[in-house]
Every structure is written in C-alpha cells, then in structure tokens.
Amino acid sequence: MNAEDIETIAVLGAGNMGHGIAEVAALAGYEVRLRDINEELVESGYDDIEWSLGKLEERDQLSEEEADAALDRVTPVVELEEAVADVDFVIEVVPEKMDIKQDVYREVEEHAPDEALFVTNTSSLSITDLAEVTDRPERFCGMHFFNPPVRMQLVEVIAGAETAEETLDTVEALAEGFGKTPVRVRKDSPGFIVNRVLVPLMNEAAWLVEEDVATIAEVDSATKFDMGLPMGSFELADQVGIDVGYHVLEYMHETLGEAYEPCPLLAEKVEAEELGKKTGKGFYDYENGKGADVPTDAGTEEIESRLLAVMANEVAKLIGNDVAPASDIDEAVMLGAGFPSGPAKLADERGLDDLHATLDDLHDETGAARYAPADYLGEAAQSGGFYDRNGDGDEVAFENIEVSYPGEQVGRVALDRTHRMNTIDLDLLDELSAAIDRLEADDDVRAILLVGAGDQAFSAGADVQSMAASAAPLDAIELSKKGQQTFGKLQECDMPVVAGIDGYCLGGGMELATCADLRIATERAEFGQPELDLGLLPGWGGTQRLQQIVGMGRAKEIILTAERYEAEEMAEFGFVNEVVDGDLESAAFDQAAALAAGPPIAQKFTKRAMLRGWEDTDAGLEIESQAFGHLVNTDDLMEGVTAFMGDSEPEFEGK
Numbered sequence: 173m174n175a176e177d178i179e180t181i182a183v184l185g186a187g188n189m190g191h192g193i194a195e196v197a198a199l200a201g202y203e204v205r206l207r208d209i210n211e212e213l214v215e216s217g218y219d220d221i222e223w224s225l226g227k228l229e230e231r232d233q234l235s236e237e238e239a240d241a242a243l244d245r246v247t248p249v250v251e252l253e254e255a256v257a258d259v260d261f262v263i264e265v266v267p268e269k270m271d272i273k274q275d276v277y278r279e280v281e282e283h284a285p286d287e288a289l290f291v292t293n294t295s296s297l298s299i300t301d302l303a304e305v306t307d308r309p310e311r312f313c314g315m316h317f318f319n320p321p322v323r324m325q326l327v328e329v330i331a332g333a334e335t336a337e338e339t340l341d342t343v344e345a346l347a348e349g350f351g352k353t354p355v356r357v358r359k360d361s362p363g364f365i366v367n368r369v370l371v372p373l374m375n376e377a378a379w380l381v382e383e384d385v386a387t388i389a390e391v392d393s394a395t396k397f398d399m400g401l402p403m404g405s406f407e408l409a410d411q412v413g414i415d416v417g418y419h420v421l422e423y424m425h426e427t428l429g430e431a432y433e434p435c436p437l438l439a440e441k442v443e444a445e446e447l448g449k450k451t452g453k454g455f456y457d458y459e460n461g462k463g464a465d466v467p468t469d470a471g472t473e474e475i476e477s478r479l480l481a482v483m484a485n486e487v488a489k490l491i492g493n494d495v496a497p498a499s500d501i502d503e504a505v506m507l508g509a510g511f512p513s514g515p516a517k518l519a520d521e522r523g524l525d526d527l528h529a530t531l532d533d534l535h536d537e538t539g540a541a542r543y544a545p546a547d548y549l550g551e552a553a554q555s556g557g558f559y560d561r562n563g564d565g566d567e568v569a570f571e572n573i574e575v576s577y578p579g580e581q582v583g584r585v586a587l588d589r590t591h592r593m594n595t596i597d598l599d600l601l602d603e604l605s606a607a608i609d610r611l612e613a614d615d616d617v618r619a620i621l622l623v624g625a626g627d628q629a630f631s632a633g634a635d636v637q638s639m640a641a642s643a644a645p646l647d648a649i650e651l652s653k654k655g656q657q658t659f660g661k662l663q664e665c666d667m668p669v670v671a672g673i674d675g676y677c678l679g680g681g682m683e684l685a686t687c688a689d690l691r692i693a694t695e696r697a698e699f700g701q702p703e704l705d706l707g708l709l710p711g712w713g714g715t716q717r718l719q720q721i722v723g724m725g726r727a728k729e730i731i732l733t734a735e736r737y738e739a740e741e742m743a744e745f746g747f748v749n750e751v752v753d754g755d756l757e758s759a760a761f762d763q764a765a766a767l768a769a770g771p772p773i774a775q776k777f778t779k780r781a782m783l784r785g786w787e788d789t790d791a792g793l794e795i796e797s798q799a800f801g802h803l804v805n806t807d808d809l810m811e812g813v814t815a816f817m818g819d820s821e822p823e824f825e826g827k
C-alpha cells in the first residue's frame with residue numbers, strides 16, 4: 173500500500189499520546205477512528221482533541237473552519253471491530269506493556285482488512301515480538317511519536333525483523349503527510365535512537381552523583397552550560413519522569429546487558445515515588461523548592477568528559493550495529509530532545525580519541541561494563557570521527573563540484589558542470605553533501621563560499637535531462653527529498669554561508685542559494701523559479717524556504733508567475749544582500765572572510781536559534797536564552813569585550 177492509498181486511520185488508545193496522534197492525523201485530512209476501551213476514556217480523548225484544536229485556533233494557527241473540519245474527521249469508537257473494520261492503517265497507542273499490546277493486535281488481526289498496515293507507537297518495546305502475533309509482520313513496524321505529538325516534529329519509524337522496505341517507505345511518507353520528520357531506525361534495537369542516547373546519559377549522570385564524583389547541581393551545570401544541552405541531565409529526568417527513563421533502562425538492562433545497569437539513585441527515586449515534575453518532586457522540588465535551579469559555572473571537565481564519552485559510545489553502538497547513520501542519529505536527537513547539535517557532532521567536536529581514552533581509563537579503573545568502548549568507537553576515532561573528519565575512508569571524489577581553500581578560513585565550493593550551466597543532478601547533490609560535511613569537520617574553515625564555475629551561471633537548476641530519466645513518481649519523490657535534505661544541510665550548517673551569484677540562478681539553483689545566509693550577486697545575475705513553466709513545482713525546498721526570505725506574497729509571485737528577475741529587483745525583495753558591478757568573486761570572498769573572522773560559537777547558536785524559530789518561536793527563544801547563558805562563559809566573549817575596550821580587532825578562536 174502507498175501513502176496515497178491511505179484515507180482512514182484507526183488510533184487505538186485515546187490517552188495522552190493517542191488523542192495527540194489522532195489530532196495530528198485529522199489535521200492532515202485523514203478520517204480517524206479514535207478507540208478506547210470504554211465510553212468515558214474515548215470521550216475524554218475526544219474532548220482533549222477539541223480543547224487542543226481550540227488552542228491552535230486561539231493562537232491563529234488554524235481557522236475556525238479548519239478546526240471544525242479536523243474535529244469532524246474524528247469518530248469516537250468503543251468497539252474494536254467497528255474501529256478497525258474498514259481502515260487502511262492502524263496505529264496502536266495502548267499502555268506500554270508487551271502483553272497488552274499483543275492482545276490488542278491479536279484482536280485487531282481478526283477484524284482489520286487484509287491489506288491494512290499496522291504500526292505501534294512504543295518508545296522501547298520490541299517491534300519484532302509485537303509483529304509476531306499478527307499475520308502480517310512484513311506490513312508491521314514501529315511509529316514512535318514524541319510528546320506532545322501536535323508540537324513535536326520527530327517520528328522514529330522502526331523496522332521489525334520482517335518489515336518490508338515498502339512498508340517503511342509508506343509509513344515515512346505518511347509521517348511526512350502528517351507534517352512530521354521521520355527518521356528511520358533500521359533495526360529493532362532497544363530505545364531506538366533518541367532514548368538509546370538520552371537514557372544512558374541520564375544513568376551516567378546518576379552514577380556520577382552515586383559515586384560522589386559530583387553533585388546534582390554540578391552535573392546539571394556541566395550538561396546545560398558546558399555541553400550546551402537544553403536542560404541539565406537531572407532536570408531532563410524530572411521533566412520526562414524518572415520512572416519513564418528508569419523503565420526504559422531496565423528494559424535495556426534485560427535485553428542488552430550489564431552496560432545498562434540502572435544506577436541505584438534512580439531506583440530509590442522511583443521507590444519513593446518522587447518521579448519528577450509530575451509528582452511535584454524528583455531530583456528537584458517543584459512544590460516547596462525553586463524547581464530546577466541550575467548554576468551556570470559549577471560544571472567540571474571530568475563530568476563533561478564522562479557524559480560525552482558515554483553518549484559517544486551509544487552513538488557508536490547505533491552506527492556500528494547499522495541501526496542508523498550519524499546524520500540520522502543527530503537529526504533524531506535534535507528534533508526529539510531539542511539538542512542544539514547532534515550527539516555525533518558533539519562527540520566529533522570533542523574528539524573521539526579523547527572520548528575513547530576516557531572510557532578506557534574508566535573501564536580499567538572500575539571494571540564497569542558501561543565503560544567498555546564499542547568496537548565502532550575505535551574505528552570511528554581512527555578515521556577521524558563519526559563524520560569522517562579526516563576526509564579519508566568513504567571519501568567522495570568530486571567531479572561535479574570543486575572544493576578549495578582560498579585562505580582567511582574560507583572553504584570555497586564551486587558548482588562545476590559548466591557544460592550544462594552548472595545544473596544539479598543526483599551525483600552533484602551527493603558531492604555537495606559530502607563537501608559540507610568535510611568543511612564542517614575542518615577546524616581551519618569558518619565560513620563557506622558557494623559559487624558557480626564558469627561565466628554563465630550560478631546554476632540553471634535541476635538537470636531536467638537526468639530528471640526525465642527518473643520519471644517514475646517514487647524516484648522523483650526521492651530526488652525531491654534528497655535535494656531538500658542536501659540544501660537543508662547547508663542551511664543548518666553552523667558556519668556562515670555566502671553565495672556569490674553570477675549569471676543564471678534558476679529553479680533548483682535558486683533553491684540552493686536560498687539556503688545560504690547571505691547572497692551577493694552581479695548586476696547581470698538573473699533569478700527565477702521556472703518550474704511551473706515545466707509543469708513542475710520547486711521541489712527542493714522552494715515552496716517553503718523562499719517565503720521565509722521574501723515573504724509569502726513575493727514567493728507566490730516568483731513561483732506562480734515563473735518570471736525572471738534582475739539582481740536589483742531581488743535586492744529590493746530582500747533576497748539579494750548586495751549587488752556588485754565589479755569582481756563578484758572578490759566581493760563575495762571578502763564577505764565570507766569577514767564572517768569567518770566572527771565569533772564561531774555565537775554565530776552557530778544565532779543560526780540555530782533563528783532556524784528553529786522559523787518553525788517554532790518558543791523553541792527558537794529557548795535556544796536563544798540557553799545560548800546566551802553558554803556564551804557568557806566563552807573566551808570569545810572576553811576577547812570581544814577586551815577588543816572593544818582596547819579599540820582593537822577581536823581575534824575569535826571559537827572557545
């Protein structure tokens with residue numbers, strides 16, 4: 173079954189997650205059967221959806237008609253047979269107990285249509301074990317939403333041992349139809365990605381306190397202000413519920429072994445029913461105390477090293493066991509846990525050699541299984557990092573782009589298919605993606621300059637000839653996603669990116685330029701999104717990203733008319749930052765070099781806060797304030813202030 177064939181969805185379980193998922197599906201236009209075991213529970217879930225839609229309406233995120241239409245699409249049901257009898261898709265969201273979930277699926281199998289797909293929303297249980305009770309394990313997988321589903325962007329899509337590739341593709345497409353970002357978990361591995369990284373981190377934080385190495389305040393200060401994570405480790409445990417983390421850990425302990433032995437400190441809290449915010453008290457006191465009051469400068473090097481080393485080890489186990497690649501792990505943890513940077517990238521920045529040595533020392537000292545370094549950590553350390561920092565290993569040979577280092581800490585990427593106006597095909601996308609990784613991992617590069625080779629074009633867009641070769645809808649969807657993701661990588665890159673634009677900047681070329689931070693163009697540069705003239709649409713992010721720069725009205729004009737625009741006009745629209753009538757290359761290079769001399773940490777967090785704020789102002793503001801706190805402790809701040817007082821030029825080192 174393809175995602176387009178899905179019209180009706182049964183959501184089994186109307187609790188917190190269940191009604192949230194039902195709301196997301198209804199908002200995306202699906203007919204939803206919301207089912208729970210009695211009238212009271214199902215009505216309560218339905219009322220919660222109505223309340224939540226009302227809130228979205230109050231905040232002008234929905235019109236009254238849209239909210240009413242979404243609610244109309246939800247049908248509350250108690251009889252399981254009625255809920256699943258004629259649906260295309262079943263999402264089970266019942267309590268997190270294997271026997272309950274299996275019982276539900278045994279019954280669902282009796283009544284659901286043969287072709288329906290089944291998914292389970294579980295945060296840790298085995299997808300394979302659950303699928304076994306059905307007659308369709310190849311059409312069964314995990315679909316793990318995060319709480320609250322209406323606001324959280326991430327959906328982990330988890331393969332069971334027998335799940336068919338086609339099922340995963342369909343579930344991912346459905347998640348995208350829900351407006352979410354799916355991340356594939358290739359193997360049914362306990363904790364999947366996000367919990368697999370977060371829960372051992374929380375456990376290690378507890379061990380640090382249990383072993384009297386540090387206090388709760390010191391650990392949280394290190395997590396929040398030295399590592400730059402959104403919350404302290406204990407603050408996070410209180411937020412998600414200490415019992416929730418503890419149960420996932422117990423499950424990992426049972427299935428994965430001693431490395432996941434829960435720290436007694438966590439067990440004590442669970443026994444005392446001090447479970448965090450939800451009970452008023454956990455590691456912090458939310459009723460009689462001030463709640464999580466984390467000092468900004470109490471962290472130590474030792475705490476940070478231990479936490480980072482344990483986290484890097486989990487990342488290595490996930491990559492080494494082929495559960496997910498580094499980029500997917502980073503994306504999942506950033507979206508699911510609000511990390512400003514992914515754990516693989518954080519570990520690379522710290523240096524895997526260093527973290528491997530930390531684990532070795534701790535393992536020798538304590539003999540504890542949790543410090544045994546994963547084999548893959550050693551391999552990745554040798555090859556320079558999870559992201560191939562040294563550029564060897566799986567290095568991509570560049571044939572369609574040229575990467576060079578013109579000095580002043582600028583990395584230059586030239587699109588180089590001059591015979592075809594620097595048009596973009598799949599190979600070029602792969603190379604661009606690898607080049608961004610390489611430049612990001614290079615400590616000597618602090619800004620990227622992106623230009624088109626030759627004297628005719630920045631880029632005339634997607635190579636329509638090679639696109640015609642992949643005319644099948646599924647191939648085209650993949651091509652669109654690949655372009656969106658590659659350009660998104662440039663947009664999310666921590667360094668400033670300057671595009672120098674001469675000649676044609678059309679279609680996909682313009683979508684690429686849209687992802688730079690600044691655009692400098694020659695007077696003769698010509699811009700446009702001609703896709704509609706070809707019966708297409710801008711499929712590499714153009715329908716979404718252009719409006720963020722020029723506003724919805726202009727973006728619609730540019731895309732719907734498919735007209736060409738001169739550089740001066742695009743400057744008036746706010747798309748081009750500067751129009752030059754002379755040497756573009758040196759003007760764009762000077763701009764990139766000026767940005768490369770800026771404060772890297774402040775630049776990185778500024779970009780992240782602004783980008784997250786596009787989707788969610790509250791999330792952007794949170795990153796802004798956390799980063800502000802973090803920056804106060806940097807050498808760069810001292811350098812900036814000292815230079816200001818001494819009337820000299822600062823020399824920022826990104827420390």
Ligand SMILES: C/C=C/C(=O)SCCNC(=O)CCNC(=O)[C@H](O)C(C)(C)COP(=O)(O)OP(=O)(O)OC[C@H]1O[C@@H](n2cnc3c(N)ncnc32)[C@H](O)[C@@H]1OP(=O)(O)O
Nearest residue numbers: 592593595632633634635636637676678679680702711712
């Ligand atoms: C998701 C993203 C979707 C998209 O991006 S869809 C593509 C959007 N882009 C376009 O529609 C632009 C198409 N190209 C043009 O309109 C014109 O070209 C130009 C205005 C850019 C230049 O016109 P002129 O100066 O007369 O040169 P020429 O002879 O048309 O082009 C030189 C060579 O470049 C090839 N070429 C240009 N654009 C593309 C393209 N987008 N895809 C594939 N090839 C392209 C031509 O075919 C030709 O090649 P040969 O010399 O072998 O005949």
